[in-house]
Amino acid sequence: MATELEMLPEMSLNVLWKGMNKLKRILKNLIKNQFLNVKNILIFLAFLIILYSSIPLPNPLFPPDYSPTVLDEEGKILRVFLNNNQQWCLPPRQDLVVPEKLKKAVLCFEDRHFYRHPGVNLFSLLRALYQNISSGKVFSGASTITMQVARLMYPKERTYFNKILEISQSLKIELHYSKEEIFQMYLNHAPYGENIIGYQAASLRYFQKMPEQLTWAEAAALAVLPNTPGLISPLTNRQQLRAKRDRLLKKLLDKSIIDQEAYQLALLEEVPDTSKSFQMFAPHLAQFLKARAREKSPIIRTTIKKEIQQRVEDLVKQHLSYLDRLGIHNGAALAVETQTGKVRAYVGSQDFFDKTSQGQVDGVRAARSSGSLLKPFLYASSIDEGIILPQILIKDVPTFFGAFSPNNANEKFNGMVPAKEALVRSLNVPAVRLLYTYGIYHFYHLLKAAGLTTLFRTADDYGLPLIIGGAEVNLWDMTVLYRGLANGGKFRPLQIVEDSERLEESSTLTSLISPGACYLTLNMLRELKRPGAEYYWEQYQNQWPLAWKTGTSYGQRDAWAIGVSPQWVIAVWVGNFDGEGNANLAGASCAGPLLFDIFNSLPKDPQQSWFEKPVMELAPLEICQDTGFLAGDHCEKKIIVEAPLSMKPIKICHYHQSIYVNKNQTHQVCSLCWKPDQYKRISRLIYPPDVVQHLRERGQVISSVPPHSPDCPAQAESLALQILYPQNNTRLWIPRGFDGNWQKVTMRVAHRERSRVLYWYLDDRFIGRSKDRHVKAAELTRGWHVLEVVDEIGNRDHKRFYAAMKNNLP
Ligand SMILES: [Zn+2]
């Protein structure tokens, strides 16, 4: 033991001589009594050989009960958990070398001849034997580091037999392991007081440092601790610990391992009196990974970058301390590298230890209503399907799908809006109409294939509200989806554990959305105005553009903001974990500023400020400037835009139609009524009647189509369209059917041109359209009704009638 070793310099030759003499006398006596003959020596040797070969040496020497430890990409510790014995015992790490200061202090204190002896120091053993015999004590001391490893394997009582066992084990250990391995085993399993095992945990908990940052004083304190680990806590023991440390420092000075100045400085340092908690980064992620990976290896190396993690954690905390005053208590964020998919920051809540606001909930994994977050994928895929281009007009008028009638957030309609504007302003009605055209099943399966894991219900069950927040999503999946958009429609899992195998290589993965459509969509999302003109990022925007989208769930329970650049995918959620709504909650104003603060804080490459245009994937296309559809013969202005090469053909503009008019353009004419050289063909933009009606209601002047010439020998213009049934001011008797329900009434219209599409409105509510055969069945309630029918070029008729319910009673 070290205490004996310490006394070595003081031991005089005299004492040694006395001991040798005593030993000689014992041997002499043994020989005189004929005890030490050849036979007995052989028996003794045989006994030793049997003993040695029967010594058990477990493999591994120590049961692998280590603290699960979560590391960042570079090996920095993010979080440590207790092991099964409720101890802090960090797993041995291949990538860590024992720092020089600690190594020198430990060797100087415990075992100066460690590198020279075969596991046992014979000289100090004999000396200790003599001292113990002469003082009548149980065998102690003279343990080498190897012998201590043997004892740490199985802590045993200090008896002569156990000492012999330890010696044998030590010799065996030396045969099986290198000196470096033995030294590390000692340091990794020595007790350091409290429930701290091993130098790594001791360094972190007593000094809040990695071992390589220890000072001489700290290294010396750690060197002496395993000897008497009890010295750490009580105040009185602290002085003993200090004295012990200082003695070792003196020895280091005497051996010229440290110089006088270092020695004096070291003496000034305090010794620790208690341990402190580990610092914690990405605690939610660590918890998640620990639950998954405990059996495999105690070391979990993640893709997190500690500095980025820390910065994002600070920003989330900062923003939430402001939002907290508005009654918004929780927030989460994720920052992922666009190209590699490696997660660099994972913030599950504003504060893991915030008990009042459920800080332990992991907001990255919590499923919440998506708000408008799914819209960009519908728009992008609709481009591939040839349904839209960014310039194509989508109807934004009151719309009914059965009982479902979507409304825009500001409860206003815009008549006709280009797809790009509809997406940037996140209008609900155009998005629902688009989903209706695109197909709910088709979209549902696209989302699942892209990596959305929270669609637990059927497509039918979600229905059209899916696109405006009808489904729940989580921050993790949304990051997968937006990253896919940034990677040309290739959707891949994110990477969070450093050594995990990559599931799919990008080269073998097909694009779910074409790179061209993704690029056009990202360009649309780039136009979204950044929150608040007062922010400095208005100027910043041009240098570091970001394609971003916000989402606010129904009832203002969730605010989302997700942004993508060629380098980063950043996703932010704020709200309340308990689901409480808040009138202040909105994606752009609550989640947006945090998103941009995170984006601004991340490292960027000036060579990669915006996505590279997929030149080979885009081709020029001539479209109608007014409507965005493929330019037709009647379109007045045409422009060339870029469209994905692989997209399905888009429709020819059907809003521009040509009509024949008289010279003054006051009347339409036809071959029956035009006069030679007194007519011309003009092109007119003719919106569908529901749009026209909506715009007219809002007081907008619509360039209308002139009426047909009254001089025309053909049917009068008023008769172009006529409601045949019901007639004006009539009473309809509505009987019950066989099923007991009121029967539907079939209404009829005649139109001069059969191919015209008619739009039907009952009491100002759109009830459907008809073509070729103009009949429509409707359920009526008791009372007055107005039926109005309009065709595409504005011809209309309306009838007012009364519905009476006829009971089938006599
Ligand atoms: Zn056109």
Ligand SMILES: [Zn+2]
């Ligand atoms: Zn005519």
